[in-house]
Amino acid sequence: xxxxIFALLFYSATAIFLLGLAVRIRTFAKTPAPLxxxxxxxxxxxxxxxxxxxxxxxxxxxxxxxxxxxxLFGWVFHFALLLVLLRHLRYFTDPVWSWVALMQPLGKYAxxxxxxxxxxxxxxxxxxxxxxxxxxxxxxxxxVLILAIGGTGLGMKYIMHTDIVALKAFFLGLMYFDWQPxxxxxxxxxxxxxxxxxxxxxxxxxxxxxxxxxxxPGLNQVDNPREKRHISGWAQKLEAGDGGGN
Ligand code: HEM
Numbered sequence: 001x002x003x004x005i006f007a008l009l010f011y012s013a014t015a016i017f018l019l020g021l022a023v024r025i026r027t028f029a030k031t032p033a034p035l036x037x038x039x040x041x042x043x044x045x046x047x048x049x050x051x052x053x054x055x056x057x058x059x060x061x062x063x064x065x066x067x068x069x070x071x072l073f074g075w076v077f078h079f080a081l082l083l084v085l086l087r088h089l090r091y092f093t094d095p096v097w098s099w100v101a102l103m104q105p106l107g108k109y110a111x112x113x114x115x116x117x118x119x120x121x122x123x124x125x126x127x128x129x130x131x132x133x134x135x136x137x138x139x140x141x142x143x144v145l146i147l148a149i150g151g152t153g154l155g156m157k158y159i160m161h162t163d164i165v166a167l168k169a170f171f172l173g174l175m176y177f178d179w180q181p182x183x184x185x186x187x188x189x190x191x192x193x194x195x196x197x198x199x200x201x202x203x204x205x206x207x208x209x210x211x212x213x214x215x216x217p218g219l220n221q222v223d224n225p226r227e228k229r230h231i232s233g234w235a236q237k238l239e240a241g242d243g244g245g246n
Contacts, residue, residue, distance in 0.1 A: 002189070019203075034235065035217075043223060053219060059075075060075050073121045074117065081114050081146075084111055084153075086100065111157065121143055122143045145197070159187075160187050167183055
């Protein structure tokens with residue numbers, strides 16, 4: 001019964017996650033950017049823009065300039081999350097890729113770093129008046145949700161173990177449509193239930209910034225308004241005389 005519920009839950013969560021992402025990406029891609037608005041000083045070539053985005057995504061450069069504490073906690077959380085997710089690949093691959101096997105110990109410490117970063121971000125939201133004032137319930141929800149996922153994960157790793165061989169069989173079974181029983185340990189069921197919830201809300205929540213950053217005109221535009229006239233698709237049609245209608 002539990003196996004069936006979680007199997008259906010993960011199929012639905014994956015479908016909603018992927019479809020939701022596709023819809024959001026489509027909307028981002030179709031949203032017009034009628035003006036040149038790169039945040040200056042901005043690169044003047046496409047290669048420069050790629051470098052700028054890379055520095056933002058990997059190092060959170062603008063955040064570093066803006067606020068060192070948020071940068072520290074935010075960067076530690078995101079980098080640790082990446083390591084944790086990579087470490088989890090062992091549940092979905094058979095045989096486990098050698099680099100995933102090699103980075104397992106690193107991913108273990110990353111679990112603690114992730115929770116620490118999140119705790120710092122949550123503390124800031126509660127302790128700094130100015131930030132508390134502008135915080136919406138969803139800001140807290142995301143932090144608490146990911147904290148709870150990390151907490152139950154660490155709980156399984158260090159306090160109440162689960163059968164990770166059976167768990168892996170369950171997920172490989174889902175992927176190959178050959179269902180296997182899911183271990184019914186409470187921490188695992190909470191961990192997985194929260195992960196499924198996270199997948200379902202991800203595309204519609206602020207967490208979509210992971211994708212949205214690439215579509216941000218301030219970051220992805222080349223600063224060349226004098227060299228090349230910037231004109232959006234719909235304005236071009238108007239100029240050509242076939243899109244007006246009034
Ligand atoms: C379907 C997806 C997932 C499965 C099957 C899964 C399963 C597990 C299991 C079995 C453990 C215990 C590891 C052990 O005992 O050695 C664990 C640990 C952990 N999980 Fe997950 N998890 C999933 C998704 C996630 C996500 C999305 C996050 C973060 C947002 C996360 C964060 C953690 C953390 C921080 C730990 C503790 C550190 C570690 O052992 O890596 N998990 N997870």
